[in-house]
Amino acid sequence: MMFEPLTQRRYLVPFKASRLPQQMADVLVIGGGVAGLRSAIAAAEAGADVLILTKDTIDQSNTWYAQGGIAAVLQPADSVESHVKDTLLCGAGLCNEQAVRIVIEEGPQRVLELLSWGAHFDKKTGNAYDLSFGLEGGHSFARIIHAAGDATGKELAQTLINAVRGRESIRVSEMSFAIDLLTDQGQCVGALALIKGEVNLIWAKRTILASGGAGQLYRESTNPKIATADGQAMAYRAGTTLADMEMVQFHPTTLYVAGASRTLITEAVRGEGAYLVDRHGRRFMRDYHPSGELAPRDVVSRAIVEQIRKTNFSHVYLDVRHLPVEPFKKRFPQLAQLLAQFDIDPSRDLIPIHPATHYMIGGVDCDTVGRTSLSGLYAAGEAGCSGLHGANRLASNSLLEGLAFGARAGADAARWAMANEVKFPHHLEHQIPPSAKTELDLTDVKSSLRSVMWRNVGIERTGDRLAETREIIAFWSRYVMDKTFSPAGGAEDAVAGWELQNMLTVCFLITTAAYTRAESRGAHYRLDFPEVDDNHWRMHLLWRRPMDTPIPKPIDSNHV
Numbered sequence: 001m002m003f004e005p006l007t008q009r010r011y012l013v014p015f016k017a018s019r020l021p022q023q024m025a026d027v028l029v030i031g032g033g034v035a036g037l038r039s040a041i042a043a044a045e046a047g048a049d050v051l052i053l054t055k056d057t058i059d060q061s062n063t064w065y066a067q068g069g070i071a072a073v074l075q076p077a078d079s080v081e082s083h084v085k086d087t088l089l090c091g092a093g094l095c096n097e098q099a100v101r102i103v104i105e106e107g108p109q110r111v112l113e114l115l116s117w118g119a120h121f122d123k124k125t126g127n128a129y130d131l132s133f134g135l136e137g138g139h140s141f142a143r144i145i146h147a148a149g150d151a152t153g154k155e156l157a158q159t160l161i162n163a164v165r166g167r168e169s170i171r172v173s174e175m176s177f178a179i180d181l182l183t184d185q186g187q188c189v190g191a192l193a194l195i196k197g198e199v200n201l202i203w204a205k206r207t208i209l210a211s212g213g214a215g216q217l218y219r220e221s222t223n224p225k226i227a228t229a230d231g232q233a234m235a236y237r238a239g240t241t242l243a244d245m246e247m248v249q250f251h252p253t254t255l256y257v258a259g260a261s262r263t264l265i266t267e268a269v270r271g272e273g274a275y276l277v278d279r280h281g282r283r284f285m286r287d288y289h290p291s292g293e294l295a296p297r298d299v300v301s302r303a304i305v306e307q308i309r310k311t312n313f314s315h316v317y318l319d320v321r322h323l324p325v326e327p328f329k330k331r332f333p334q335l336a337q338l339l340a341q342f343d344i345d346p347s348r349d350l351i352p353i354h355p356a357t358h359y360m361i362g363g364v365d366c367d368t369v370g371r372t373s374l375s376g377l378y379a380a381g382e383a384g385c386s387g388l389h390g391a392n393r394l395a396s397n398s399l400l401e402g403l404a405f406g407a408r409a410g411a412d413a414a415r416w417a418m419a420n421e422v423k424f425p426h427h428l429e430h431q432i433p434p435s436a437k438t439e440l441d442l443t444d445v446k447s448s449l450r451s452v453m454w455r456n457v458g459i460e461r462t463g464d465r466l467a468e469t470r471e472i473i474a475f476w477s478r479y480v481m482d483k484t485f486s487p488a489g490g491a492e493d494a495v496a497g498w499e500l501q502n503m504l505t506v507c508f509l510i511t512t513a514a515y516t517r518a519e520s521r522g523a524h525y526r527l528d529f530p531e532v533d534d535n536h537w538r539m540h541l542l543w544r545r546p547m548d549t550p551i552p553k554p555i556d557s558n559h560v
């Protein structure tokens with residue numbers, strides 16, 4: 001009962017299909033990051049007419065802001081087996097090995113293809129592709145390629161955007177907010193989207209959800225504003241199955257300067273030899289893990305939280321003073337520029353850092369071509385959950401996943417769309433009764449929600465705090481999920497309202513999943529259950545509306 005407003009809501013807006021402006025596409029792609037762009041290219045290459053929607057301009061995506069690089073086996077001394085082993089180890093028993101193998105085996109081809117499309121990755125002569133390779137935490141081999149030092153995402157995104165723009169059969173509609181997936185008789189048949197201030201109906205034979213992550217659900221986050229988990233919430237409302245929602249990855253090192261946004265400091269900085277030191281200048285990572293600064297992300301994040309507690313201080317520091325100055329600036333030009341803005345001289349000063357929410361590991365449950373439990377709907381990239389990352393993502397594996405599974409999803413969706421006719425349900429309509437409940441201040445709810453998620457559903461979790469957070473979310477939801485936001489009252493306000501409804505929905509799923517999993521594994525750490533419990537919990541937890549209890553899914557199952 002308590003969660004009914006979250007579990008019962010089907011569409012966020014009322015509509016009558018026959019009265020709305022309509023568009024058609026063989027393949028609709030929601031999202032213009034690595035997964036969406038790569039899937040659109042694959043779908044177009046297979047002959048489909050493709051429409052991409054992005055809620056902001058196309059350069060606003062997690063992809064654009066990615067820094068460290070792309071992990072790929074491109075050197076003879078490296079091996080698929082080694083990359084697979086590192087990924088499985090980091091995934092802490094929840095990876096789907098088939099998905100891992102596919103991404104790691106096909107990833108290098110996807111990277112070479114980028115080179116052929118004009119991508120400029122950093123070079124160092126003397127190896128097969130003349131590429132410069134970096135090392136990051138959890139990798140046993142230096143296999144991370146990067147661009148312009150720490151601006152890998154921008155180069156990758158720009159290369160893919162150029163490739164998309166060069167294909168006539170792909171239309172890109174920016175500033176177009178997807179509100180909900182349309183379904184009829186158990187099939188996804190497109191989406192409702194706000195385009196140029198009007199709700200539009202887009203009929204599509206196949207829809208690919210590539211809407212990215214959920215970092216904005218937390219107060220401290222490395223993600224840009226777009227990452228409000230719209231796709232996961234839309235999929236949940238449409239009855240699709242979601243998996244591993246408790247698995248949220250926190251990044252150990254974001255710049256900690258009061259009032260400034262939490263800009264990520266890439267793991268590669270530690271890969272190049274940076275130390276983590278506390279307020280007393282003491283290196284502490286060896287106290288927590290034999291790999292020291294290069295331990296997996298969850299270990300480093302928790303160690304920082306613990307060291308902050310022990311030293312009774314607000315943050316710790318990265319120390320790069322022992323690294324040669326000019327090569328450091330050349331390798332990390334964006335970081336050097338950022339530090340300069342705050343008068344931090346890395347050759348002399350310590351860099352204040354703190355962990356922040358970074359990556360949504362859980363998402364829409366999908367198989368190895370991106371198919372979800374809802375016929376007609378695919379998921380790719382951070383919006384999806386292919387099983388590649390298990391309970392913890394290995395650094396620089398997500399751009400690779402977006403490339404590999406994006407290409408697979410796009411090709412499969414187009415193949416189906418080109419071989420089948422679909423009769424779209426032009427009679428579709430949905431009514432929503434008016435709300436009798438009072439208004440809450442949406443900005444207040446949003447900022448309180450982000451704070452409570454950071455405090456109670458963050459790096460360290462306990463059952464009582466999670467239970468309390470569920471109640472808080474349920475309380476806000478009774479007022480916010482009950483409302484209907486309409487662009488007639490202003491497009492920006494409507495989008496803000498829909499985003500908050502999506503955030504509440506996914507916060508509810510993350511919190512409920514974290515409450516349910518009474519063990520610690522990978523990125524999910526319960527202070528009250530600090531051990532891994534393989535006997536009871538080595539399985540995925542699936543969530544499907546209207547149930548608010550999970551369905552267990554065995555490891556390595558591709559069944560969605």
Ligand SMILES: Cc1cc2nc3c(=O)[nH]c(=O)nc-3n(C[C@H](O)[C@H](O)[C@H](O)COP(=O)(O)OP(=O)(O)OC[C@H]3O[C@@H](n4cnc5c(N)ncnc54)[C@H](O)[C@@H]3O)c2cc1C
Nearest residue numbers: 031032033034035055062063068069178212381382396399
């Ligand atoms: C600061 C930072 C650094 C990172 N560094 C690395 C790294 O070095 N290596 C690595 O592998 N990974 C890195 N990651 C993670 C990686 O960037 C992401 O996981 C990956 O880019 C996700 O790609 P995506 O295509 O799934 O989503 P995104 O790139 O986030 O794209 C999402 C798209 O969906 C659209 N969208 C969302 N909601 C809607 C809606 N309602 N309607 C319409 N469109 C919508 C957005 O407009 C956007 O176009 C980093 C992430 C961040 C934030």
